Amino acid sequence: MSKQRGSLPEVVAACCPPLAVAPLTGEQATNLAPMFKALGDPVRLRLMSLIASTDEICVCDLTDAFDLSGPTISHHLRVLREAGLVDAERRATWVWYRARPQALKQLAGLLDVATPAAV
Amino acid sequence: MSKQRGSLPEVVAACCPPLAVAPLTGEQATNLAPMFKALGDPVRLRLMSLIASTDEICVCDLTDAFDLSGPTISHHLRVLREAGLVDAERRATWVWYRARPQALKQLAGLLDVATPAAV
DNA sequence: GATCTGATTCGATAATTGTCAAGGCAGAGA
DNA sequence: TCTCTGCCTTGACAATTATCGAATCAGATC
Numbered sequence: 001m002s003k004q005r006g007s008l009p010e011v012v013a014a015c016c017p018p019l020a021v022a023p024l025t026g027e028q029a030t031n032l033a034p035m036f037k038a039l040g041d042p043v044r045l046r047l048m049s050l051i052a053s054t055d056e057i058c059v060c061d062l063t064d065a066f067d068l069s070g071p072t073i074s075h076h077l078r079v080l081r082e083a084g085l086v087d088a089e090r091r092a093t094w095v096w097y098r099a100r101p102q103a104l105k106q107l108a109g110l111l112d113v114a115t116p117a118a119v
Numbered sequence: 120m121s122k123q124r125g126s127l128p129e130v131v132a133a134c135c136p137p138l139a140v141a142p143l144t145g146e147q148a149t150n151l152a153p154m155f156k157a158l159g160d161p162v163r164l165r166l167m168s169l170i171a172s173t174d175e176i177c178v179c180d181l182t183d184a185f186d187l188s189g190p191t192i193s194h195h196l197r198v199l200r201e202a203g204l205v206d207a208e209r210r211a212t213w214v215w216y217r218a219r220p221q222a223l224k225q226l227a228g229l230l231d232v233a234t235p236a237a238v
Numbered sequence: 239g240a241t242c243t244g245a246t247t248c249g250a251t252a253a254t255t256g257t258c259a260a261g262g263c264a265g266a267g268a
Numbered sequence: 269t270c271t272c273t274g275c276c277t278t279g280a281c282a283a284t285t286a287t288c289g290a291a292t293c294a295g296a297t298c
Contacts, residue, residue: 076286
Protein backbone atom coordinates (compact mmCIF):
# COMPACT_ATOMS: atom_id res chain seq x y z
CA MET A 1 0.00 0.00 0.00
CA SER A 2 2.92 2.23 0.62
CA LYS A 3 3.48 1.97 -3.12
CA GLN A 4 0.20 3.38 -4.35
CA ARG A 5 -0.03 6.23 -1.93
CA GLY A 6 -1.13 8.46 -4.81
CA SER A 7 -4.83 7.72 -4.72
CA LEU A 8 -6.32 11.21 -4.40
CA PRO A 9 -3.32 13.46 -4.19
CA GLU A 10 -2.58 16.56 -6.19
CA VAL A 11 -6.12 17.04 -7.38
CA VAL A 12 -7.21 17.93 -3.91
CA ALA A 13 -3.99 19.63 -3.03
CA ALA A 14 -4.31 22.25 -5.72
CA CYS A 15 -7.73 23.49 -4.73
CA CYS A 16 -7.75 27.09 -3.84
CA PRO A 17 -5.62 30.09 -3.11
CA PRO A 18 -5.32 31.12 0.54
CA LEU A 19 -8.44 32.48 2.21
CA ALA A 20 -6.70 35.81 2.55
CA VAL A 21 -6.23 36.00 -1.20
CA ALA A 22 -9.57 35.08 -2.69
CA PRO A 23 -12.98 34.10 -1.32
CA LEU A 24 -14.18 30.54 -1.74
CA THR A 25 -17.13 29.54 -3.84
CA GLY A 26 -19.96 27.77 -2.09
CA GLU A 27 -18.86 24.51 -3.62
CA GLN A 28 -15.25 24.88 -2.57
CA ALA A 29 -16.33 25.71 0.95
CA THR A 30 -18.60 22.67 1.00
CA ASN A 31 -15.72 20.46 -0.04
CA LEU A 32 -13.21 21.88 2.38
CA ALA A 33 -15.31 22.40 5.49
CA PRO A 34 -15.48 18.69 6.43
CA MET A 35 -11.72 18.63 6.91
CA PHE A 36 -11.83 21.52 9.34
CA LYS A 37 -14.86 20.02 10.98
CA ALA A 38 -12.98 16.79 11.51
CA LEU A 39 -10.27 18.73 13.33
CA GLY A 40 -12.85 20.70 15.25
CA ASP A 41 -13.19 18.20 18.05
CA PRO A 42 -10.59 18.08 20.83
CA VAL A 43 -10.39 14.30 20.74
CA ARG A 44 -9.93 14.18 17.00
CA LEU A 45 -7.46 17.05 16.96
CA ARG A 46 -5.37 15.22 19.52
CA LEU A 47 -5.74 11.94 17.62
CA MET A 48 -4.57 13.74 14.52
CA SER A 49 -1.55 15.11 16.34
CA LEU A 50 -0.68 11.68 17.70
CA ILE A 51 -0.93 10.18 14.24
CA ALA A 52 0.85 12.98 12.43
CA SER A 53 3.75 13.11 14.83
CA THR A 54 4.73 9.50 14.19
CA ASP A 55 5.34 7.52 11.07
CA GLU A 56 2.42 5.30 11.86
CA ILE A 57 0.58 4.32 14.98
CA CYS A 58 -1.60 1.43 16.11
CA VAL A 59 -5.20 1.97 17.17
CA CYS A 60 -4.40 0.25 20.43
CA ASP A 61 -1.91 2.98 21.28
CA LEU A 62 -4.41 5.66 20.35
CA THR A 63 -7.12 4.13 22.48
CA ASP A 64 -4.79 3.96 25.46
CA ALA A 65 -4.17 7.69 25.24
CA PHE A 66 -7.78 8.58 26.06
CA ASP A 67 -10.35 7.87 28.71
CA LEU A 68 -12.84 6.88 26.06
CA SER A 69 -14.31 3.60 24.92
CA GLY A 70 -12.98 1.73 21.91
CA PRO A 71 -16.05 2.38 19.79
CA THR A 72 -15.81 6.10 20.47
CA ILE A 73 -12.19 6.25 19.35
CA SER A 74 -13.11 4.16 16.36
CA HIS A 75 -15.84 6.62 15.50
CA HIS A 76 -13.49 9.57 15.64
CA LEU A 77 -10.92 7.77 13.54
CA ARG A 78 -13.56 7.11 10.95
CA VAL A 79 -14.38 10.80 10.80
CA LEU A 80 -10.71 11.60 10.24
CA ARG A 81 -10.53 8.87 7.61
CA GLU A 82 -13.62 10.03 5.75
CA ALA A 83 -12.32 13.58 5.79
CA GLY A 84 -9.24 12.32 3.98
CA LEU A 85 -6.90 13.35 6.76
CA VAL A 86 -5.58 9.90 7.61
CA ASP A 87 -5.13 6.48 6.06
CA ALA A 88 -5.74 3.17 7.78
CA GLU A 89 -4.15 -0.14 7.01
CA ARG A 90 -4.81 -3.48 8.65
CA ARG A 91 -1.72 -5.54 9.25
CA ALA A 92 -2.28 -8.84 10.95
CA THR A 93 -4.24 -8.24 14.10
CA TRP A 94 -3.67 -4.53 14.31
CA VAL A 95 -4.82 -1.52 12.35
CA TRP A 96 -2.27 1.18 11.71
CA TYR A 97 -3.00 4.80 10.99
CA ARG A 98 -0.89 7.37 9.25
CA ALA A 99 -1.39 10.99 8.29
CA ARG A 100 -2.01 12.27 4.78
CA PRO A 101 0.55 15.04 4.51
CA GLN A 102 -1.06 16.39 1.35
CA ALA A 103 -4.31 17.01 3.18
CA LEU A 104 -2.61 18.85 6.00
CA LYS A 105 -0.62 20.83 3.50
CA GLN A 106 -3.75 21.81 1.65
CA LEU A 107 -5.36 23.15 4.79
CA ALA A 108 -2.19 24.94 5.82
CA GLY A 109 -2.08 26.53 2.40
CA LEU A 110 -5.61 27.77 2.75
CA LEU A 111 -4.84 29.46 6.04
CA ASP A 112 -1.58 30.88 4.82
CA VAL A 113 -1.29 34.59 5.48
CA ALA A 114 1.21 36.84 3.81
CA THR A 115 3.97 34.31 3.32
CA PRO A 116 7.00 36.32 4.42
CA ALA A 117 9.26 34.94 1.71
CA ALA A 118 6.67 35.57 -0.97
CA VAL A 119 6.82 39.31 -0.42
CA MET B 120 -10.18 49.96 17.84
CA SER B 121 -7.42 49.38 15.37
CA LYS B 122 -5.20 50.74 18.11
CA GLN B 123 -5.95 48.24 20.83
CA ARG B 124 -5.83 45.16 18.68
CA GLY B 125 -4.03 43.35 21.49
CA SER B 126 -7.00 41.90 23.34
CA LEU B 127 -6.22 38.19 23.18
CA PRO B 128 -3.37 37.98 20.74
CA GLU B 129 0.12 36.64 21.24
CA VAL B 130 -0.80 34.38 24.11
CA VAL B 131 -2.78 32.21 21.79
CA ALA B 132 -0.44 32.71 18.89
CA ALA B 133 2.55 31.00 20.46
CA CYS B 134 0.88 27.76 21.34
CA CYS B 135 2.31 24.65 19.88
CA PRO B 136 4.66 23.13 17.37
CA PRO B 137 3.11 21.66 14.21
CA LEU B 138 0.96 18.57 14.63
CA ALA B 139 3.48 16.64 12.62
CA VAL B 140 6.20 17.49 15.10
CA ALA B 141 4.71 16.81 18.50
CA PRO B 142 1.35 15.57 19.79
CA LEU B 143 -0.93 18.00 21.58
CA THR B 144 -1.87 17.71 25.21
CA GLY B 145 -5.54 17.36 26.01
CA GLU B 146 -5.64 20.95 27.15
CA GLN B 147 -3.97 22.30 24.04
CA ALA B 148 -6.37 20.34 21.87
CA THR B 149 -9.30 21.69 23.86
CA ASN B 150 -8.10 25.24 23.34
CA LEU B 151 -7.41 24.87 19.64
CA ALA B 152 -10.30 22.73 18.48
CA PRO B 153 -12.90 25.53 18.63
CA MET B 154 -11.03 27.44 15.94
CA PHE B 155 -11.11 24.49 13.58
CA LYS B 156 -14.68 23.82 14.54
CA ALA B 157 -15.57 27.39 13.63
CA LEU B 158 -14.16 26.80 10.16
CA GLY B 159 -15.86 23.42 9.93
CA ASP B 160 -19.09 24.76 8.52
CA PRO B 161 -19.34 25.63 4.82
CA VAL B 162 -21.13 28.90 5.52
CA ARG B 163 -18.58 30.00 8.10
CA LEU B 164 -15.64 28.90 6.00
CA ARG B 165 -16.93 30.98 3.14
CA LEU B 166 -17.67 33.90 5.47
CA MET B 167 -14.13 33.65 6.73
CA SER B 168 -12.77 33.70 3.19
CA LEU B 169 -14.89 36.72 2.32
CA ILE B 170 -13.66 38.55 5.39
CA ALA B 171 -10.03 37.52 5.07
CA SER B 172 -9.77 38.42 1.42
CA THR B 173 -10.68 42.03 2.03
CA ASP B 174 -9.42 44.64 4.40
CA GLU B 175 -12.76 44.82 6.09
CA ILE B 176 -16.30 44.04 5.08
CA CYS B 177 -19.77 45.06 6.18
CA VAL B 178 -22.27 42.55 7.50
CA CYS B 179 -24.72 43.71 4.88
CA ASP B 180 -22.36 42.57 2.13
CA LEU B 181 -21.86 39.24 3.85
CA THR B 182 -25.58 38.66 4.21
CA ASP B 183 -26.13 39.40 0.55
CA ALA B 184 -23.69 36.66 -0.41
CA PHE B 185 -25.86 33.90 1.04
CA ASP B 186 -29.40 32.61 0.77
CA LEU B 187 -29.73 32.67 4.53
CA SER B 188 -31.59 34.83 6.98
CA GLY B 189 -29.92 37.69 8.79
CA PRO B 190 -30.03 36.00 12.18
CA THR B 191 -28.36 32.91 10.76
CA ILE B 192 -25.48 34.91 9.32
CA SER B 193 -25.25 36.78 12.59
CA HIS B 194 -25.04 33.52 14.45
CA HIS B 195 -22.21 32.25 12.26
CA LEU B 196 -20.34 35.51 12.61
CA ARG B 197 -20.63 35.23 16.35
CA VAL B 198 -19.08 31.78 16.24
CA LEU B 199 -16.16 33.12 14.21
CA ARG B 200 -15.85 36.02 16.64
CA GLU B 201 -15.88 33.83 19.74
CA ALA B 202 -13.31 31.55 18.19
CA GLY B 203 -11.03 34.56 17.88
CA LEU B 204 -10.86 34.35 14.12
CA VAL B 205 -12.40 37.72 13.36
CA ASP B 206 -12.98 41.10 14.94
CA ALA B 207 -16.12 43.18 14.70
CA GLU B 208 -16.48 46.90 14.97
CA ARG B 209 -19.61 48.99 14.81
CA ARG B 210 -19.23 52.19 12.84
CA ALA B 211 -22.37 54.27 12.61
CA THR B 212 -25.13 52.07 11.31
CA TRP B 213 -22.97 49.29 10.01
CA VAL B 214 -20.86 46.60 11.60
CA TRP B 215 -17.56 45.84 9.95
CA TYR B 216 -15.64 42.60 10.20
CA ARG B 217 -11.97 41.93 9.71
CA ALA B 218 -9.83 38.86 10.00
CA ARG B 219 -7.33 38.18 12.77
CA PRO B 220 -4.22 37.24 10.81
CA GLN B 221 -2.51 35.92 13.94
CA ALA B 222 -5.22 33.35 14.45
CA LEU B 223 -5.03 32.14 10.88
CA LYS B 224 -1.29 32.03 11.13
CA GLN B 225 -1.45 29.97 14.26
CA LEU B 226 -3.67 27.37 12.63
CA ALA B 227 -1.53 27.32 9.51
CA GLY B 228 1.50 26.74 11.68
CA LEU B 229 -0.16 23.83 13.39
CA LEU B 230 -0.87 22.15 10.08
CA ASP B 231 2.53 22.88 8.68
CA VAL B 232 4.18 19.79 7.25
CA ALA B 233 7.85 19.45 6.47
CA THR B 234 8.48 23.00 5.38
CA PRO B 235 10.54 22.46 2.21
CA ALA B 236 12.85 25.36 2.88
CA ALA B 237 13.44 24.16 6.43
CA VAL B 238 15.12 20.98 5.21
C1' DG C 239 -13.03 -26.01 14.27
C1' DA C 240 -12.86 -23.35 18.76
C1' DT C 241 -11.33 -19.53 21.04
C1' DC C 242 -9.03 -15.30 22.06
C1' DT C 243 -7.76 -10.43 21.00
C1' DG C 244 -8.13 -6.09 18.47
C1' DA C 245 -11.12 -3.11 15.89
C1' DT C 246 -15.37 -1.81 13.72
C1' DT C 247 -20.44 -1.59 13.27
C1' DC C 248 -25.08 -1.26 15.24
C1' DG C 249 -28.62 0.75 18.20
C1' DA C 250 -29.87 3.98 21.53
C1' DT C 251 -29.56 8.35 24.05
C1' DA C 252 -28.21 12.88 25.61
C1' DA C 253 -26.13 16.99 24.04
C1' DT C 254 -24.88 20.30 20.26
C1' DT C 255 -25.87 22.85 16.44
C1' DG C 256 -27.93 25.20 12.17
C1' DT C 257 -31.86 27.58 10.98
C1' DC C 258 -35.69 30.77 11.13
C1' DA C 259 -39.47 34.01 12.98
C1' DA C 260 -40.23 37.41 16.29
C1' DG C 261 -38.63 40.93 19.04
C1' DG C 262 -35.10 44.37 20.67
C1' DC C 263 -31.37 47.77 20.39
C1' DA C 264 -28.43 51.46 18.20
C1' DG C 265 -27.63 55.09 15.18
C1' DA C 266 -29.34 58.34 11.37
C1' DG C 267 -32.53 61.43 9.70
C1' DA C 268 -37.12 63.77 9.59
C1' DT D 269 -39.58 62.56 19.48
C1' DC D 270 -40.81 59.42 15.89
C1' DT D 271 -39.50 56.47 12.39
C1' DC D 272 -36.53 53.86 9.51
C1' DT D 273 -32.71 50.79 8.70
C1' DG D 274 -29.13 47.51 10.03
C1' DC D 275 -27.80 44.13 13.07
C1' DC D 276 -28.18 41.28 17.11
C1' DT D 277 -30.61 38.36 20.64
C1' DT D 278 -34.14 35.23 22.05
C1' DG D 279 -36.90 31.15 21.67
C1' DA D 280 -38.06 27.14 19.31
C1' DC D 281 -37.36 23.13 16.43
C1' DA D 282 -35.25 19.75 13.37
C1' DA D 283 -30.97 17.65 12.33
C1' DT D 284 -26.44 16.24 13.60
C1' DT D 285 -23.19 14.30 16.71
C1' DA D 286 -20.51 12.32 20.74
C1' DT D 287 -20.77 8.61 23.58
C1' DC D 288 -21.46 3.97 25.27
C1' DG D 289 -22.86 -1.17 25.54
C1' DA D 290 -23.73 -5.05 22.79
C1' DA D 291 -22.93 -7.47 18.79
C1' DT D 292 -20.02 -8.45 14.81
C1' DC D 293 -15.92 -9.09 12.04
C1' DA D 294 -10.87 -10.24 11.04
C1' DG D 295 -6.69 -12.63 12.18
C1' DA D 296 -3.89 -15.46 15.09
C1' DT D 297 -3.26 -19.29 17.96
C1' DC D 298 -4.54 -23.42 19.97
